[in-house]
Amino acid sequence: MTKNKDIADIFNRMGALLEMQDENVFKVRAYYKAAENIEDLAEDIETLKKEDRLSEIPGIGQALKEKIIEYLDTGKVTAYERLIKEIPETLLDIMNIPSVGPKKAKLFYDQLGIKNVESLRKAAESGKLLGLPGIKEKTIENILNGIKVVAQGQERMNLGKATRIAEEIVGVLQKLSEVKEISVAGSLRRMRETIRDIDILIDSSNPKKVMETFVRLPQVKSVNAEGDTKSSILTKENVQIDLRVVDPQCWGAALLYFTGSKNFNVKLRQIAIKKNMKVNEYGIFSLKGDKEKCIASKTEKDCFEALGLPYVPPEIREDIGENELFLGNEILKVPKLIELDDIKGELHVHSTWSDGRHTIAQMVAAAQARGYEYLAISDHSPRLIVAGGVSVENLKKKKKEIDELNKKLKNFCVLFGTEVEIDSEGNLDYNDTTLSQFDIVIAAIHSGFEQSQEQLTRRLIKACQNKYVHIIAHPTGVHLGKREPYNIDFKEFCKVAIDTNTFLEVNSFPVRLDLNSTNVYFARSMGVKFVINSDSHAREHLEYLKFGVAIARRGWLEKKDVLNTLTLKELRKAIGK
Numbered sequence: 001m002t003k004n005k006d007i008a009d010i011f012n013r014m015g016a017l018l019e020m021q022d023e024n025v026f027k028v029r030a031y032y033k034a035a036e037n038i039e040d041l042a043e044d045i046e047t048l049k050k051e052d053r054l055s056e057i058p059g060i061g062q063a064l065k066e067k068i069i070e071y072l073d074t075g076k077v078t079a080y081e082r083l084i085k086e087i088p089e090t091l092l093d094i095m096n097i098p099s100v101g102p103k104k105a106k107l108f109y110d111q112l113g114i115k116n117v118e119s120l121r122k123a124a125e126s127g128k129l130l131g132l133p134g135i136k137e138k139t140i141e142n143i144l145n146g147i148k149v150v151a152q153g154q155e156r157m158n159l160g161k162a163t164r165i166a167e168e169i170v171g172v173l174q175k176l177s178e179v180k181e182i183s184v185a186g187s188l189r190r191m192r193e194t195i196r197d198i199d200i201l202i203d204s205s206n207p208k209k210v211m212e213t214f215v216r217l218p219q220v221k222s223v224n225a226e227g228d229t230k231s232s233i234l235t236k237e238n239v240q241i242d243l244r245v246v247d248p249q250c251w252g253a254a255l256l257y258f259t260g261s262k263n264f265n266v267k268l269r270q271i272a273i274k275k276n277m278k279v280n281e282y283g284i285f286s287l288k289g290d291k292e293k294c295i296a297s298k299t300e301k302d303c304f305e306a307l308g309l310p311y312v313p314p315e316i317r318e319d320i321g322e323n324e325l326f327l328g329n330e331i332l333k334v335p336k337l338i339e340l341d342d343i344k345g346e347l348h349v350h351s352t353w354s355d356g357r358h359t360i361a362q363m364v365a366a367a368q369a370r371g372y373e374y375l376a377i378s379d380h381s382p383r384l385i386v387a388g389g390v391s392v393e394n395l396k397k398k399k400k401e402i403d404e405l406n407k408k409l410k411n412f413c414v415l416f417g418t419e420v421e422i423d424s425e426g427n428l429d430y431n432d433t434t435l436s437q438f439d440i441v442i443a444a445i446h447s448g449f450e451q452s453q454e455q456l457t458r459r460l461i462k463a464c465q466n467k468y469v470h471i472i473a474h475p476t477g478v479h480l481g482k483r484e485p486y487n488i489d490f491k492e493f494c495k496v497a498i499d500t501n502t503f504l505e506v507n508s509f510p511v512r513l514d515l516n517s518t519n520v521y522f523a524r525s526m527g528v529k530f531v532i533n534s535d536s537h538a539r540e541h542l543e544y545l546k547f548g549v550a551i552a553r554r555g556w557l558e559k560k561d562v563l564n565t566l567t568l569k570e571l572r573k574a575i576g577k
Contacts, residue, residue, distance in 0.1 A: 011035035098146035160510025162195035191550035252299035257281035345374035348533035354379035366539035378417030381429035426462030435468035444473035508548025520555025
């Protein structure tokens with residue numbers, strides 16, 4: 001287990017604490033940027049230290065390098081310890097509440113002595129916040145709602161975090177000679193947007209040895225239960241992981257049963273009962289009188305076939321699409337869901353021209369390594385100042401860089417794209433003359449989330465109606481664990497998207513996953529077309545596309561529903577408005 005995340009967390013905290021102290025903005029950003037770059041490292045930071053390569057990490061100067069070395073050597077950073085003596089560390093929790101931020105957290109502390117989220121909640125509910133500079137009734141309402149959203153986010157983790165944690169655990173266990181088969185189950189195998197606990201199944205010749213290894217992993221904070229066939233741990237990130245041993249003869253039945261969903265298993269049992277059969281975690285059984293005979297158990301496919309059903313992918317074993325999947329005691333035709341290998345390229349990634357961490361050439365090289373045929377570099381527009389949006393003057397320079405790069409490339413095309421800001425009235429940040437020069441135009445909302453449903457819907461519809469807009473990015477504005485989707489008339493929005501040939505994005509970034517699977521399924525049923533993008537701000541983020549594909553599969557999307565499964569020639573034809 002690397003210490004990359006630990007160091008990134010400390011640098012993020014130091015940035016936030018310094019921001020509360022009104023420290024120099026460049027110093028604050030340096031800590032945030034260093035945290036991002038360390039968290040995205042493909043290598044173990046301890047290896048970089050041993051090889052004296054810490055300076056190769058972007059944004060790591062001598063001062064930050066010394067702090068990294070100090071942490072790796074001692075387990076602490078003196079400068080951080082000094083900061084939390086000046087400002088209570090618990091203020092960081094307050095700062096993470098949507099609608100609060102560093103300045104308000106410091107204001108509440110200075111004026112009312114508020115040190116933690118619970119005291120903030122009480123102050124908000126009692127009216128003590130009202131009257132403080134900049135604090136109005138709407139602000140208090142947003143703060144209370146933010147506290148609720150964050151509390152829910154702490155109970156469930158996003159799909160990206162759950163996958164990372166599970167892969168770490170599975171990666172260690174599957175190296176054991178005693179483990180024959182291993183798989184995640186439950187909601188993680190169904191690829192739900194958020195996960196509460198992680199379930200892992202194993203087939204092992206020596207389960208006791210596996211359990212001993214499991215409960216002593218470096219990630220373990222505490223052991224909830226330890227047994228020969230089932231153990232449960234709580235990780236240092238407060239994630240519960242349950243490990244269960246399965247009889248190899250029952251592997252398929254157990255995987256089917258423990259993958260769920262609960263509702264899907266109920267449906268299977270109802271089908272089995274009407275066929276004089278029984279389904280459980282040990283197999284599919286035929287019933288004759290008081291006798292039962294196991295007729296399938298080794299693989300999931302065997303179990304489905306024994307029930308006279310086609311194989312159903314885990315992602316659609318949900319309430320979503322239930323009426324479309326089940327008809328009485330049968331399953332209708334299972335859709336041929338989109339696969340990760342169907343993706344030919346991406347249309348929404350960022351570069352150093354805005355808030356990306358890698359150059360266009362570096363992003364292109366990473367895309368080529370994934371076998372893509374094209375990549376649209378869609379940086380932010382100027383209105384999004386925090387993201388360093390590209391000015392009209394700099395667009396010419398960016399276009400020239402892309403053109404020069406395209407001359408050198410074979411069997412690959414870099415597309416000139418933009419993520420243009422939709423303002424509070426639905427106007428776009430670039431005028432039509434500028435927009436007409438792009439290969440790909442993505443429109444997005446990044447502010448004004450508190451507006452009325454009517455106004456937010458109107459903004460999105462107006463963007464769709466612009467003849468140069470091809471895609472609406474992260475259409476509902478959700479930020480998992482921090483911000484709920486904004487309130488729009490989704491049905492009306494979908495109608496206009498269809499009428500204007502505007503594609504809706506399934507954003508693969510783990511804290512977004514927007515559209516979610518429910519919205520994807522609904523929009524698909526209306527006839528909307530989609531694009532799946534990673535919204536990468538670094539080349540490592542291209543890996544996130546697998547999460548967007550998973551959400552698309554949960555929403556029943558097939559290859560034909562998704563724009564970037566097309567070849568470049570087909571894509572250019574499809575985006576005509």
